[in-house]
Amino acid sequence: MFRKEMYLFHDNKPVKTFFRQYTEDDFEQLIAIQRESFPPPFPPELWWNKAQLHNHVTIFPEGALCAEIDGTIIGSITGLIVQFDPLHPNHTWEEITNNGYIHNHNPNGNTLYIVDICVAPPYRKLGVGKWLMQSMYETVISLDLDRLLGGGRLPGYSKVSHEKSIDEYVNNVLNGTLKDPVMSFLLRCGRTPVCPVKNYLEDKESCNYGMLMEWRNPFKSC
Known part of the structure; x- marks a missing residue:
């Protein structure tokens, strides 16, 4: 069972934080x-419901992680294992995650796919999201998978979509002339871009695009 503790800094004060698998009690x-x-x-309708969470902790508990401070859950990250073919990257969030129910989890797959990551707003300056992602990288290595993969929202794109194509927007984020709240965060976490995916998720801010980004297992060639 995954469990680790570390100190994160809140207003320059170290705060003991636990990272562990979440359970029904959470x-x-x-x-x-x-x-x-x-x-x-x-x-x-894309917020978690109890049926989805029940599947997470029973079908693939190794991919159901949370962060906790003083007994309070402050963030979570969820994944499943899929068989991913880099030559055919296009998919929707609903298809690849079974709409968040993960019935399509494949224990023999090659890729840990991120279904969701979220951190309670008051705790975002502590770097919780980055350390949740790091915990999933550790899971990738532990399970000897090829990569971690996921489609991130592009909530900044709608503001410039009238003047930039999706590829131009992504390139602008990569060359530093624009920042996107999600894509820039994932870059800071060590994820690298694969490609933007059209109609990935119903999301007006992202113009329904998702940015597919990966982290490759450094102990494997893939």
């Missing part, structure tokens, strides 16, 4: 964090 807190982390116009 469901109410996890759903509350989803509501707080993804307010409208993010579609409310």
